[in-house]
Amino acid sequence: MDFKYRLLTPGPTMIPEEVKLELSRDIIHHRKDRFKSIMRGLQPKLKTLFGTKEDVLILSSSGTGAMQAAVFNLFNPGEKVIVVEGGKFGKRWTEIAKKRSLKPVIIEVEWGEAVDPELVKDTIKKEKDIKGILVQASETSTGVLHPIKELGEITQKFDILLVVDGISAVGISPLPMDRWGVDCLITGSQKGLMLPPGLSLISLSEKAYNKALGVISSDFYFDLKKEKNKIKQGETAYTSPVALILGLNAIMDLFLSYGLENIYKKYWALTQMTRCGVSAIGLSCFAEKNYTWGLTSVRVPKNIDGKELLNKIASTFNLHLAGGQDHLKGKIIRIGHMGYVDMSDILFALNAIAWTLKKEYNFVIKEKDFLEQASTSYFDAKEQGYERYFS
Amino acid sequence: MDFKYRLLTPGPTMIPEEVKLELSRDIIHHRKDRFKSIMRGLQPKLKTLFGTKEDVLILSSSGTGAMQAAVFNLFNPGEKVIVVEGGKFGKRWTEIAKKRSLKPVIIEVEWGEAVDPELVKDTIKKEKDIKGILVQASETSTGVLHPIKELGEITQKFDILLVVDGISAVGISPLPMDRWGVDCLITGSQKGLMLPPGLSLISLSEKAYNKALGVISSDFYFDLKKEKNKIKQGETAYTSPVALILGLNAIMDLFLSYGLENIYKKYWALTQMTRCGVSAIGLSCFAEKNYTWGLTSVRVPKNIDGKELLNKIASTFNLHLAGGQDHLKGKIIRIGHMGYVDMSDILFALNAIAWTLKKEYNFVIKEKDFLEQASTSYFDAKEQGYERYFS
Numbered sequence: 211m212d213f214k215y216r217l218l219t220p221g222p223t224m225i226p227e228e229v230k231l232e233l234s235r236d237i238i239h240h241r242k243d244r245f246k247s248i249m250r251g252l253q254p255k256l257k258t259l260f261g262t263k264e265d266v267l268i269l270s271s272s273g274t275g276a277m278q279a280a281v282f283n284l285f286n287p288g289e290k291v292i293v294v295e296g297g298k299f300g301k302r303w304t305e306i307a308k309k310r311s312l313k314p315v316i317i318e319v320e321w322g323e324a325v326d327p328e329l330v331k332d333t334i335k336k337e338k339d340i341k342g343i344l345v346q347a348s349e350t351s352t353g354v355l356h357p358i359k360e361l362g363e364i365t366q367k368f369d370i371l372l373v374v375d376g377i378s379a380v381g382i383s384p385l386p387m388d389r390w391g392v393d394c395l396i397t398g399s400q401k402g403l404m405l406p407p408g409l410s411l412i413s414l415s416e417k418a419y420n421k422a423l424g425v426i427s428s429d430f431y432f433d434l435k436k437e438k439n440k441i442k443q444g445e446t447a448y449t450s451p452v453a454l455i456l457g458l459n460a461i462m463d464l465f466l467s468y469g470l471e472n473i474y475k476k477y478w479a480l481t482q483m484t485r486c487g488v489s490a491i492g493l494s495c496f497a498e499k500n501y502t503w504g505l506t507s508v509r510v511p512k513n514i515d516g517k518e519l520l521n522k523i524a525s526t527f528n529l530h531l532a533g534g535q536d537h538l539k540g541k542i543i544r545i546g547h548m549g550y551v552d553m554s555d556i557l558f559a560l561n562a563i564a565w566t567l568k569k570e571y572n573f574v575i576k577e578k579d580f581l582e583q584a585s586t587s588y589f590d591a592k593e594q595g596y597e598r599y600f601s
Numbered sequence: 602m603d604f605k606y607r608l609l610t611p612g613p614t615m616i617p618e619e620v621k622l623e624l625s626r627d628i629i630h631h632r633k634d635r636f637k638s639i640m641r642g643l644q645p646k647l648k649t650l651f652g653t654k655e656d657v658l659i660l661s662s663s664g665t666g667a668m669q670a671a672v673f674n675l676f677n678p679g680e681k682v683i684v685v686e687g688g689k690f691g692k693r694w695t696e697i698a699k700k701r702s703l704k705p706v707i708i709e710v711e712w713g714e715a716v717d718p719e720l721v722k723d724t725i726k727k728e729k730d731i732k733g734i735l736v737q738a739s740e741t742s743t744g745v746l747h748p749i750k751e752l753g754e755i756t757q758k759f760d761i762l763l764v765v766d767g768i769s770a771v772g773i774s775p776l777p778m779d780r781w782g783v784d785c786l787i788t789g790s791q792k793g794l795m796l797p798p799g800l801s802l803i804s805l806s807e808k809a810y811n812k813a814l815g816v817i818s819s820d821f822y823f824d825l826k827k828e829k830n831k832i833k834q835g836e837t838a839y840t841s842p843v844a845l846i847l848g849l850n851a852i853m854d855l856f857l858s859y860g861l862e863n864i865y866k867k868y869w870a871l872t873q874m875t876r877c878g879v880s881a882i883g884l885s886c887f888a889e890k891n892y893t894w895g896l897t898s899v900r901v902p903k904n905i906d907g908k909e910l911l912n913k914i915a916s917t918f919n920l921h922l923a924g925g926q927d928h929l930k931g932k933i934i935r936i937g938h939m940g941y942v943d944m945s946d947i948l949f950a951l952n953a954i955a956w957t958l959k960k961e962y963n964f965v966i967k968e969k970d971f972l973e974q975a976s977t978s979y980f981d982a983k984e985q986g987y988e989r990y991f992s
Binding site for chain 2: 212216227355464465500550558580585589
């Protein structure tokens with residue numbers, strides 16, 4: 211009763227009232243007209259979200275399911291793909307590619323940094339027959355935003371598919387699929403879309419779909435050609451996640467009435483606010499330059515165990531942040547500011563982190579007005595906009 | 602989408618998830634066993650909340666309905682009652698008393714101050730045949746806590762009923778009915794009980810009930826003798842507010858598992874936090890000494906219109922505070938911290954107020970780390986406890 215439950219992880223996120231109400235509706239049948247008409251109405255909205263003229267396919271799976279769908283439907287065994295490995299989710303691309311018997315050419319990127327497009331260009335030239343690039347837009351494990359726009363400029367010149375995991379980027383920061391030359395874009399429901407987990411979205415460019423026509427997948431469930439035919443009729447190939455789709459429809463209406471630009475601006479401001487607050491507390495951000503907008507990864511001071519810190523924050527404040535993954539376990543904490551989060555949540559999170567560091571670890575807070583500084587940073591960022599990020 | 606909807610008024614308040622889920626249940630019938638068994642299980646919980654061994658009656662009405670029920674059931678026309686009038690709700694007692702053709706002896710108290718028990722004692726001695734005292738525990742319009750314990754010490758010596766409107770006090774600050782000698786205690790659902798409006802609770806001491814037996818009410822709907830007979834059978838006299846009662850049961854379980862003492866301690870800490878933050882911003886609290894724990898009334902600087910200030914805060918931050926009432930309109934704002942509110946909400950409210958004053962009115966914030974000071978005050982108050990308030 212002291213503190214409300216607050217989920218500030220990089221997914222799942224909290225859910226707005228409008229979505230909760232939709233999720234509570236009676237289940238309608240996924241092969242009947244009423245549902246199909248909702249599905250058809252959803253397509254233009256999802257196309258706007260993805261920035262594409264192509265169909266956006268709906269899968270009943272987590273985001274990882276959609277990653278598998280991409281790899282298994284777009285590539286034949288033995289084909290060579292570049293995998294950008296700069297975090298746990300980069301590694302996941304490699305694992306899936308191996309399961310499909312592809313030949314992954316791994317570009318290792320130091321965790322916390324973004325891939326250098328020049329290195330990708332060189333690798334394409336050096337390696338022969340690269341058929342695709344598998345990359346995260348936002349690498350959730352490190353808080354890095356990879357340069358998708360620049361990668362698209364490279365792959366458009368070649369017969370190479372740019373396959374982008376946008377799970378923690380779509381609906382959070384700009385990622386216009388067609389304009390940036392992305393051939394396959396993926397997202398999940400529990401991040402920017404403010405829905406419970408269990409639904410994923412995937413769209414293929416014409417180039418990607420044409421490639422898929424020549425691929426025989428070893429996967430029965432994730433069949434994107436079948437899904438593409440079905441979506442034209444307002445259906446999914448197998449049983450649709452009906453409640454989540456109703457929620458998706460509600461959230462898309464909210465998004466579009468508010469304007470995608472304004473949503474990106476909000477996340478940009480929350481990112482600046484968090485980074486400012488973190489610095490003012492006296493901590494440093496893990497991703498220094500190419501940071502993602504849906505979370506902020508923060509280095510934990512050397513003498514402190516990040517996992518213990520998170521447990522203390524959770525038990526005092528009922529505030530749930532994320533820790534580091536793999537070799538970053540205990541070394542970073544990740545503050546999620548994607549989904550249904552606002553500046554009040556971030557103000558509270560910064561205060562909870564600072565309070566716990568001070569009380570439990572005798573950490574000396576750098577700037578005593580760190581909360582006011584963070585708040586000011588939010589409004590400044592809102593006013594200035596994010597154009598400079600993409601310059 | 603920028604800011605979540607936040608209701609920090611002195612009722613209605615926001616509602617916890619556990620209550621929302623109960624409110625969504627299918628409606629059961631109010632004359633059937635399943636409902637009656639819930640009603641019977643609820644009585645011991647409500648008795649703990651009220652601090653009484655007497656039945657706590659449930660009315661389908663707002664708090665004002667319960668105020669009427671008290672006056673019409675406890676007093677006969679022509680009887681003399683003292684009314685403590687130190688705000689809008691004190692005035693409401695007078696209006697109801699007049700409607701019942703009582704002879705109200707009004708003790709006018711300056712708005713923002715609490716009644717002096719000595720003055721009440723003197724009035725009882727001076728006036729003949731005072732039959733009751735009508736008073737608020739917490740005067741919501743000014744943010745004042747009247748000295749109920751001290752009034753109880755006085756009335757217990759006389760044949761006088763102490764009738765207490767505890768609408769914005771029950772479940773917020775200590776108000777043990779039997780121990781303090783309260784003869785009639787009232788509350789509403791939309792304040793400390795964290796429920797939607799529409800349900801009120803009322804309990805009568807033995808002394809009050811015996812008085813009621815000799816009163817013939819001119820009111821059909823609010824019949825406390827009928828309700829008292831019905832509650833023994835797990836029923837209400839007329840149709841029960843079923844969903845609200847299910848919600849009440851859920852919130853009582855939450856309260857009792859958490860402990861009433863801890864709930865009071867939380868509100869005490871939120872009060873100290875708010876008052877500290879308000880001072881650090883450079884504003885002053887309206888109720889200086891005898892302040893209530895569920896809201897903080899704040900003087901608006903002379904050159905600023907409080908209503909306009911609230912509108913600006915609402916339109917920028919989606920944060921809804923309350924203004925002043927009657928002659929305090931535009932002169933004070935009221936920050937509600939009763940119900941489902943936590944320190945994060947207060948942190949945000951203080952920031953929103955300060956930001957708006959600064960940006961819109963060039964107000965100079967007194968202490969630049971007002972948020973950190975407020976936060977520290979919360980934890981200090983939690984640690985120290987509230988015993989000193991009642992010393």
